[in-house]
Amino acid sequence: MTLYHLILSLVACIVAFVLVRPLLFAGLRIAPAVAQQKIQAGEAVLVDVREPSEWRTGVAGPAVLLPASDLLGERRKWKPFLAANKDKELILYCASGIRSGNAAMILRKEGRKTANLGGLGRWRDLGLPMRKV
Numbered sequence: 001m002t003l004y005h006l007i008l009s010l011v012a013c014i015v016a017f018v019l020v021r022p023l024l025f026a027g028l029r030i031a032p033a034v035a036q037q038k039i040q041a042g043e044a045v046l047v048d049v050r051e052p053s054e055w056r057t058g059v060a061g062p063a064v065l066l067p068a069s070d071l072l073g074e075r076r077k078w079k080p081f082l083a084a085n086k087d088k089e090l091i092l093y094c095a096s097g098i099r100s101g102n103a104a105m106i107l108r109k110e111g112r113k114t115a116n117l118g119g120l121g122r123w124r125d126l127g128l129p130m131r132k133v
Helices: 003-025 032-040 068-072 078-084 098-109 120-125
Strands: 044-048 089-094 114-119
């Protein structure tokens, strides 16, 4: 193996770790049907962490819309939401599950109970309620 191949392999491993890390360390991965039951029972809140431009394609019916960029930034929208939902499980989703995994990991480190739904497609594919924004 040449030095070039060794470096290329190392870079590939680092990229793979960065992409898979949220899925591995974000805690519980929850099934959409289970998420819906918890939401309907008042035990959990569903949060769409995609950016506002992505919401135009549709969002899960019961979802609260809080972009991941605000969680990582000033938390103008996240602060009041977190204060109002101290005792509830936060079930997060995005387009693919990467951002929601990152957000779940951050919130779990702060002591919140979280679950990663993954991508919105998992919710939509089961025919669960959707809405337009």
